[in-house]
Amino acid sequence: MKRKLSIMLAMVMVGSTLLAGCGKSEPQTIPTTTEETTAEETAPATASGAQELTFVLSNEPDGIDPSITNNSFAATFISNCFEGLVTNDESGSVVPGSAETWDISEDGTVYTFHLRAGLKWSDGTDLTAEDFVYAIQRVLTPETTAQYVSMITTYVAGAQEFYDGTGTADSLGVKAVDAKTLEITLIQPTSFFIDVLSMWVYDPVQKATIEANGDKWTTTPETYVCNGPYKITEMNMGESVVLERNENYWDNANTTMDKITLRYILDTSTALTAYESGEVDGIRNVPASDVTRLKAEDAGVQTVPSFGTVYYLINCEKEPYNNPLVRKALNLAIDRQSIIDNVVQIDAQPAYNFISPGYVVNGVDLTDGRSDRELSATANVEAAQAALAEAGYPNGEGFPTLQLSYYSDDTVKKVVEALAEMLKTNLGIKVEITSNDWAIYYEDVQKGNYEVAAMGWSADYMHPMSFLPLLVTKDVSNNSFYSNSEYDALVKQVMSETDATKALDLMRQAEDLVMNDYPYINLYYKANNFLMKNNVTGFYMTASGNLYFKHAVKGE
Amino acid sequence: MENKWDLLESSNEDREKIWTKNRTFAGDVWFRFRKKPTAIAGFVIIVLLIAFALAGPLFTSYNYSVQNLEVVNIPPIMKVYESPDEKGYLYITQSIKVVYVEKDGTLGSQLKKVRDVAKENITIYDCNGQEVALYYEQKPYLLADPESKIVYNIKHIWNKSFILGTDSLGRDILTRLMYGTRVSLLVAFVAALVNMVIGIIYGGIAGYLGGIVDSVMMRIVDIISTIPLTLYVILIMVLLGTGLKSIIVALGSVYWVDMARVVRGQTLSLKEQEFVVAAKTIGSSTRTILKQHIIPNAMGSILVTVTMLIPSAIFIEAFLGYLGIGLQPPLASLGTMCNDATENLRSCPFQLFIPALAICIIMFAFNFVGDGLRDALDPKLKK
Numbered sequence: 001m002k003r004k005l006s007i008m009l010a011m012v013m014v015g016s017t018l019l020a021g022c023g024k025s026e027p028q029t030i031p032t033t034t035e036e037t038t039a040e041e042t043a044p045a046t047a048s049g050a051q052e053l054t055f056v057l058s059n060e061p062d063g064i065d066p067s068i069t070n071n072s073f074a075a076t077f078i079s080n081c082f083e084g085l086v087t088n089d090e091s092g093s094v095v096p097g098s099a100e101t102w103d104i105s106e107d108g109t110v111y112t113f114h115l116r117a118g119l120k121w122s123d124g125t126d127l128t129a130e131d132f133v134y135a136i137q138r139v140l141t142p143e144t145t146a147q148y149v150s151m152i153t154t155y156v157a158g159a160q161e162f163y164d165g166t167g168t169a170d171s172l173g174v175k176a177v178d179a180k181t182l183e184i185t186l187i188q189p190t191s192f193f194i195d196v197l198s199m200w201v202y203d204p205v206q207k208a209t210i211e212a213n214g215d216k217w218t219t220t221p222e223t224y225v226c227n228g229p230y231k232i233t234e235m236n237m238g239e240s241v242v243l244e245r246n247e248n249y250w251d252n253a254n255t256t257m258d259k260i261t262l263r264y265i266l267d268t269s270t271a272l273t274a275y276e277s278g279e280v281d282g283i284r285n286v287p288a289s290d291v292t293r294l295k296a297e298d299a300g301v302q303t304v305p306s307f308g309t310v311y312y313l314i315n316c317e318k319e320p321y322n323n324p325l326v327r328k329a330l331n332l333a334i335d336r337q338s339i340i341d342n343v344v345q346i347d348a349q350p351a352y353n354f355i356s357p358g359y360v361v362n363g364v365d366l367t368d369g370r371s372d373r374e375l376s377a378t379a380n381v382e383a384a385q386a387a388l389a390e391a392g393y394p395n396g397e398g399f400p401t402l403q404l405s406y407y408s409d410d411t412v413k414k415v416v417e418a419l420a421e422m423l424k425t426n427l428g429i430k431v432e433i434t435s436n437d438w439a440i441y442y443e444d445v446q447k448g449n450y451e452v453a454a455m456g457w458s459a460d461y462m463h464p465m466s467f468l469p470l471l472v473t474k475d476v477s478n479n480s481f482y483s484n485s486e487y488d489a490l491v492k493q494v495m496s497e498t499d500a501t502k503a504l505d506l507m508r509q510a511e512d513l514v515m516n517d518y519p520y521i522n523l524y525y526k527a528n529n530f531l532m533k534n535n536v537t538g539f540y541m542t543a544s545g546n547l548y549f550k551h552a553v554k555g556e
Numbered sequence: 557m558e559n560k561w562d563l564l565e566s567s568n569e570d571r572e573k574i575w576t577k578n579r580t581f582a583g584d585v586w587f588r589f590r591k592k593p594t595a596i597a598g599f600v601i602i603v604l605l606i607a608f609a610l611a612g613p614l615f616t617s618y619n620y621s622v623q624n625l626e627v628v629n630i631p632p633i634m635k636v637y638e639s640p641d642e643k644g645y646l647y648i649t650q651s652i653k654v655v656y657v658e659k660d661g662t663l664g665s666q667l668k669k670v671r672d673v674a675k676e677n678i679t680i681y682d683c684n685g686q687e688v689a690l691y692y693e694q695k696p697y698l699l700a701d702p703e704s705k706i707v708y709n710i711k712h713i714w715n716k717s718f719i720l721g722t723d724s725l726g727r728d729i730l731t732r733l734m735y736g737t738r739v740s741l742l743v744a745f746v747a748a749l750v751n752m753v754i755g756i757i758y759g760g761i762a763g764y765l766g767g768i769v770d771s772v773m774m775r776i777v778d779i780i781s782t783i784p785l786t787l788y789v790i791l792i793m794v795l796l797g798t799g800l801k802s803i804i805v806a807l808g809s810v811y812w813v814d815m816a817r818v819v820r821g822q823t824l825s826l827k828e829q830e831f832v833v834a835a836k837t838i839g840s841s842t843r844t845i846l847k848q849h850i851i852p853n854a855m856g857s858i859l860v861t862v863t864m865l866i867p868s869a870i871f872i873e874a875f876l877g878y879l880g881i882g883l884q885p886p887l888a889s890l891g892t893m894c895n896d897a898t899e900n901l902r903s904c905p906f907q908l909f910i911p912a913l914a915i916c917i918i919m920f921a922f923n924f925v926g927d928g929l930r931d932a933l934d935p936k937l938k939k
Contacts, residue, residue, distance in 0.1 A: 269902060289900050292651045296692035342625040343725065345651045408880065410899045417725055417885045421623045433884050
């Protein structure tokens with residue numbers, strides 16, 4: 001009986017501590033130190049102390065071979081250890097990398113790259129145009145199982161034939177004229193080829209180390225020969241990777257950060273604890289529910305607009321979703337602002353179209369003055385119901401149960417639940433939610449085995465052509481099975497248009513054409529959030545999520 | 557009998573009389589059961605839980621799926637600031653927005669943001685035409701008058717709109733708790749049912765027939781009990797799709813093995829007893845012997861086993877829900893509620909605490925009742 005009593009007592013005590021907070025407190029005022037501290041923060045950071053950083057990654061990449069992987073988790077390694085012919089600068093625009101200059105032939109199909117003088121691999125051997133040819137040929141060898149192979153075969157002459165085994169190295173449009181000159185021939189003039197070229201699948205790899213070590217060349221620091229600002233000096237399986245300054249990099253003089261330790265902490269809230277205790281200088285993935293708090297505390301939240309969009313696929317082949325009015329009704333019934341503010345809790349722009357802002361030609365953004373497709377940040381219930389009634393389902397009567405699919409993920413789950421409730425209450429239809437693991441889910445989506453499904457797209461390079469094929473009839477990435485021959489023709493035209501301004505115009509027309517048919521439920525334009533201590537400056541992240549450390553400076 | 561020390565009359569009637577109070581078996585069990593306070597407490601809690609789960613939803617104005625995205629992650633007890641017009645209160649949410657709270661503790665809507673003064677780490681909100689400033693430079697965040705910088709009076713009040721707060725989609729946790737408890741009790745009911753039906757019949761037959769039949773039947777039980785239940789449920793879900801149906805089918809199809817073992821053991825010892833032999837002699841059928849003689853005599857251990865198996869069934873459901881392989885959203889079970897809350901653990905611990913406490917209470921109640929029943933049914937403890 002005594003033990004029971006003590007349990008009861010403990011319970012009562014817990015209860016009373018819960019209630020104890022209900023007291024009154026003295027009136028207080030805001031301390032007036034605020035202005036002084038903010039003035040200090042704006043002072044530019046100067047380098048002081050050891051130039052060493054610890055940065056946390058939340059996912060281990062499936063591999064760090066630039067020829068093979070397309071995994072975004074590998075981006076931090078590859079963008080710091082390798083440099084292709086061109087690279088990205090702070091503003092995200094494409095600048096010369098290993099190539100100093102390049103010429104484009106009259107008809108726009110032959111690109112001649114002049115490499116910088118004195119390029120070296122991290123092991124000290126010379127880097128020549130032959131290495132670029134070798135790397136591209138390696139990607140085009142089926143045994144390599146390169147995941148980005150289509151980024152070469154679509155554009156480079158003779159590449160598809162080489163990949164299929166019907167072409168030879170002679171017919172492939174990538175040739176080393178001499179040690180310092182590389183020539184790439186395209187299938188047809190492509191105005192955005194330089195943008196495509198910034199992808200890491202075009203990075204050079206060293207023949208010697210690969211022939212000596214085979215696939216294992218990426219698994220030890222000694223054999224991981226690279227040409228970027230950093231080389232790997234330590235690899236601790238599942239724990240950390242250490243990058244150190246590559247003395248043989250051509251621009252080594254301007255590399256400011258000496259050493260970067262990339263640590264793996266798979267649980268984001270554990271990583272956040274390490275960050276807040278000062279153990280690490282930055283983390284790549286921030287728990288969604290803490291972003292607002294960290295932002296308010298000025299704890300170093302870095303938000304980089306990403307060239308990507310979060311949307312929900314609508315199966316355009318299935319009854320009743322083949323009716324554009326039904327798709328319009330679904331689009332109108334969504335309160336995008338509320339999802340962004342209260343569910344995902346991020347700083348993002350609601351999306352009414354699928355190409356995300358960020359692509360600029362002559363100071364004009366593709367998305368400037370774009371139509372909002374009669375959508376607004378909040379739901380327009382009356383218009384949604386009117387559209388549904390026009391489609392033959394007044395008040396949602398007779399509308400079959402909508403299957404809303406998603407892949408197992410905490411944030412996606414919350415969004416799906418919110419969406420389901422909005423569709424239910426605003427349209428009066430029944431919604432059923434189903435979920436699966438990503439692999440199974442993605443297979444179902446590709447087979448068209450869904451009605452409405454969670455999806456998103458991040459561009460691989462800074463050009464809207466990374467988006468447009470998503471809706472081309474029978475394209476492999478067209479998972480909503482939308483088909484419009486007029487649109488297909490326009491996209492073809494964009495591919496061959498060499499004048500950037502004209503291409504911009506064509507892309508606007510093309511997007512205008514499809515978005516009035518609502519093949520997606522566009523939700524918001526993506527942004528990348530990561531954390532970096534306020535005393536670190538000079539690092540930058542591109543819209544495709546590549547983080548560059550070479551110019552980072554750590555201050556007091 | 558005035559004097560207790562007097563000799564008794566030695567009539568036959570007196571000699572045969574049973575002098576203790578005469579009670580039926582059930583009455584006897586109840587007598588000993590109610591002597592145990594924990595058992596009674598457990599019993600009362602179960603009755604209350606049933607009422608809470610079945611009748612509770614009639615008294616709330618929400619249901620498990622209704623969302624109010626304006627008021628996500630609001631705790632049961634709110635730290636609020638008195639609004640400048642002193643007609644209500646203001647509450648700062650975890651995502652640093654300001655929600656208006658009426659004087660009586662019911663929630664209004666979010667205040668409109670007027671502008672950001674990033675330089676001073678202030679956001680200005682509009683409260684019924686008056687400006688209030690949210691200072692977020694350091695924790696705790698404060699609401700103050702933008703002119704005089706005087707922090708409004710702080711109070712702690714109960715959330716009257718949502719007594720147990722809201723989850724990350726602005727749904728009422730109390731209502732979801734009722735539906736979650738309903739799922740748990742349904743699982744308890746199913747577990748009890750299959751135990752009482754399949755377990756008893758299977759174990760009874762195996763034990764009574766004995767020999768080769770017993771060996772075969774018990775080896776089947778052995779095989780079933782070696783398959784981990786979690787794995788089995790996942791396999792069933794692949795077949796039938798996720799949802800409560802799969803969990804119930806999975807539990808129902810294998811959860812009777814423990815009971816079968818207990819009943820078989822009891823039957824083995826009971827069938828050698830004289831009254832069974834007597835029944836056999838007068839020509840009773842196997843069915844009658846099992847139904848009339850053996851099972852009623854084994855009822856004590858059966859009841860105890862059932863009450864002990866129910867909480868573990870409830871726990872399995874909650875566990876599967878926590879792993880995310882239970883119910884499909886927006887349906888709620890105690891396990892899925894815990895799962896949803898883990899992501900928010902740092903900012904809103906109450907979301908995990910409340911369903912976890914509910915699981916504890918349910919487990920305690922059933923275990924206490926089981927304990928009490930075991931003591932009450934054990935004839936050796938009879939005084």
